Amino acid sequence: MSDQKTGSAPHILPPLPYADNALDPVISANTLSFHYGKHHKTYVDNLNKLVGGTELADLSLEKIIAATAGQADKAGVFNNAAQIWNHTFYWNSLSPKGGGEPPAALKKKIEASFDTVEACKKELAAAATTQFGSGWAWLVQDGDGLKVVKTSNADLPLTKGLKPLLTIDVWEHAYYLDYQNRRADYVNAVLDKLINWGFAADNHG
Template sequence: MTNINLDNFSQAAQSGSQYVLAPLPYSDTALQPVISSNTLSFHYGKHHKTYVDNLNNLLANSDLAGQSLEQIIKATAGQTEKAAIFNNAAQVWNHMFYWHSLKPNGGGEPSSTLKQKIEASFGSLEVCKKEFAQAALTQFGSGWAWLVQDGDKIALVKTGNAETPLTKNVRPLLTIDVWEHAYYLDYQNRRADYANAILEKLINWDFAAANLG
């Protein structure tokens, strides 16, 4: 997984001019007990797939068809008349990024280079994780909490609904999905427990390190 990064990971979502449901980087039981196979089945097999299907329908006979997800997201961001295309393309991309932000037996500590950058920005890895969990908890309504690289700094940002750091001139490293469908079957309203469990047991620091610019 360490060779998958921002430069190539979304290629798996394309097949010619069509967009496809890219395979998960692990089995549907691999994230248990933090994320159940039941949640993964609905989240990946229903929600993520619906965004892919919607995007294909919206882009039929469009000059955007066949472009990368990143190109579509940047071309449609902030354009009211193309909001549906943006929302579905961004959600396909966001979900793919989320799946790779997790790994079985994750957590622990990042590589030395990333850890040093985190410590320079936050003071310690523990403070970074605490603030990451807080960002996930305090994102109002549906959305995402992101660890990003902003120049020489490592920072946290929150985005609502389908918004993504790709449009904000920062480089995403990791994300936690805080749409209710990501955790409600397993955690009900305990979003904080979900976020903390991901950070302790599933977060993929190797993916974050590979995404450093």
Template sequence: MSVTLPDLPYAQDALEPHISANTLSFHYGKHHQAYVDNLNKMIAGTPHDGASLEAIVTESAINSDMQGVFNNAAQIWNHTFYWHSMSANGGGKPTGKIAELIDRDFGSYDEFKSAFAAAGATQFGSGWAWLVLKGEKLEVRKTANADTPLTEIGVTPLLTMDVWEHAYYLDFQNKRPAYIETFLDKLVNWDFANQNLAAA
């Protein structure tokens, strides 16, 4: 069974005016779809044909001969996680368990916000900013290109923000910091983070 493009968790115009339907039509409909198409071509007739996406990501991450497979599989996983990391009613300070842990591990929401924004702004070139649980403690991470904390033992991804230019360029042009601020103030889905925390 081939890997399929998962449905968006909302309509393509649901994040407007912050992320436009035009951006999602390209980002989801073209970029995300291309990773799915490329991966299916690469794994056709191999032992990975029919494996779960998570298994393909973790197994290809440790095999230097499978860099192309990893790049496409990890980007499918990262993008799917990113769509769920945003909500039409998102943004602002968290509530629930994630709020407690942010205060405990960063000192305050504002300190977390500064660290997360810095991770996104200082990721040179393409990549991702993450909030993860490592052991019992929250950490902010940044990864380049398709790299993902999914491959790290003992690390649970809770949220991600895409900082590849195609994530924001149609709406924000070269203003990555404005996109990051909008993500945190208007879009970030704390319910999703709490769900991932509860499942960790």
């Protein structure tokens, strides 16, 4: 995904790639109004406050993430920058016309690494449902192959030299209004009906 900031303008909340009710009934407009309109927006607002007037003020999200990862005194900056990046990536990992079969080239890569698309989905579901507490499940490119990883809180594969292809958000605010404690139901519905294989294929290149 390209840098989400250019020049010295403040970081902005990127528009959703679909209407706020487009993911119904898997993810409701009510969930999106809080998740995107409140949580995602707050990360943007917080980051602008934290980096304003500092040496990080003119950097892209990716450069801020790289400059602050693993630094305890910059944890607030990292967490907000990474969560902006993660959420924008997550919205694009979903599509009202998602699910189904991946594009042919990506499907071939998935089959080379997981044997079947179904096995890949099962690994993603397992990572998403077993992530303890808040975090993310990711399909990533690692060298020539693909694999599934999970990260806690705001962490993301970029800090580990891995290329993200798609992600599933498993922070409670991503699903609790619609599914309460049934995280597995949310994850499986996303994988079956919303996951955007086309976005993953574009990221794979």
